[in-house]
Amino acid sequence: MSPSAHLALINFFTGDIQGGLGPFLATWLAASGHWSPARTGAVMTAIGVFALLLNGPAGAIVDHARHPRALLAAACGAILLGTLMIVPAAHDLVWILLSQCLAAAGGILLLPALTLFTLGIVGKAHFPGQQGRNQAFNHAGIVFAAILIGLGSHWLGAATPFWIFGAMAFGAILSVLWTPLHAFNGRRAHGWEENEPDEVEHRSGMGSILRNGRLALLAVALGLFNLANGYMLALVAQRLVAAGRDGGSWLAGYVIVAQLTMIPVALWAGSVAERSGRRRLLMVACLVLPVRAFFSAFVTDPFWLILGEVLDGVSSGLIGVAVPLVVADLTWGSGRTQTALGAVNTGQGVGGALSGLAGGAVVTWFGWQGAFLALAVPAAAAAALVFWLEESREVKTMPAGLEAGEEAGG
Known part of the structure; x- marks a missing residue:
């Protein structure tokens, strides 16, 4: 199986879980926990603010990651755990917040980790075409999950999205772990010379x-x-x-x-x-x-x-x-x-x-x-x-040598 096919599988399964439960959470809390719109809205806002503040740090964590495959699996695992934790907790505000912040953290980490993983597998020259395929499979996964939720709600009720999201996250973990370790090259992912030792980094300030x-x-x-x-x-x-x-x-x-x-x-x-x-x-x-x-x-x-x-x-x-x-x-x-x-x-x-x-x-x-x-x-x-x-395609790459404020080392 080609590395591109592994990326397609990962994107298919992560398509519907990146944004979290969203409106499904609000509907379920109203139906199962009898939450008021005001209380539900406050919780959704708190989770949204938490996710917003996490974007920058998540990207920095991914940039320094030596094992992005493990990071991807951990992000999907956080979404899976956060999704499953919520089912027995319809009446517990603190538990709802903890579970959904955990899932939100996984979702925020997922996008930069998957971008780095893609760059490390296909390289920048093939990134545009692969990014198009990634997004196509991502949207296909969203449609697939939406259909399953629509069909499953008749038998499983308001908790259907949780089981579908959990199954998709589990499928994503398996797809990530199934990707061969040798398919990813960390230096290729950052645009550094691949023949240099791994501990040599050319990281700008x-x-x-x-x-x-x-x-x-x-x-x-x-x-x-x-x-x-x-x-x-x-x-x-x-x-x-x-x-x-x-x-x-x-x-x-x-x-x-x-x-x-x-x-x-x-x-x-x-x-x-x-x-x-x-x-x-x-x-x-x-x-x-x-x-x-x-x-x-x-x-x-x-x-x-x-x-x-x-x-x-x-x-x-x-x-x-x-x-x-x-x-x-x-x-x-x-x-x-x-x-x-x-x-x-x-x-x-x-x-x-x-x-x-x-x-x-x-x-x-x-x-x-x-x-x-x-x-x-x-x-x-x-x-x-x-x-x-300006058009960015012709932008010169960063020089391999250190600039002012640049970090080096392993």
Whole structure:
């Protein structure tokens, strides 16, 4: 079995577990623990803040990891343990917080660890195509889990997502451990000379990341993108409920449509990024989002709104492929790629966290149509920032020698 096939399996099983239980947790707490919306919302916010603060440190941990396969397995194990711990704890606030913070830590660690693992197996030259395949299998895993949850809920009830998430995490652990040790090369993963001793590291100081203007521009653009994108689907579902429609059923269908769209988009994006660069992908992703916002503002028929989720699949699918490629381009050889990816993910997370607050507020102020139009503003701003972001594919790699502030040694 080729290393690329191992990566496909890992991404398939980790697709649905990276983001945690999310809305499934809120539904289960309300059904099994009789939690109020206010109490559930407070817990979800606390878990979200914890995860947000963990992005940067998680990337730094991965950058210094000597055994990324074990780190990947540990991240999946944390998600598995956190998921299974919650089943008997519907009434215990502290236990819920501990279990979900553990699962969130695993999920946050998973993305940079998987990026490093991919780079160490295929190398940077083949990273764009492999990242496209990774994301395609990732979305396929999400669709597979969603179908299983939909079918299993009839027999297992509200706890179905926990068992499906646990099974997916267990499958991910087996897939990681099944990957041969010799497939990964740590020096290849960082862009260092492979014929040098393993203990020789060319690691730039943290200042090289903090002073990188293009990384900062990318983080701000992605924060604006997520500010517009994060709550848009929830607004669509809420407007359907307000109109007397079955918002829950349509929401499930929209999620599956978006994820199915992301599969071919990710494969296409990996190919385009390899041939034509990354900036084009980011531009298309950010320009599609305000189009989706305008479409959702003026279309209320739930059937035609499916087209809006196709647009969601296009924009989100492109972002998922392009962002790790740009970060790798801008930091290659520095030994800080995953630290930078964690910092950029923090920017995305801040935008996503504020999206619900902003979305709820603009509905109150401007009504449903005005809310979607308001969310188009940060989406357009994200497109404007990406327009000023230079193409990263031709960025020179970091020099092998030590720079000012650079660390060395094993």
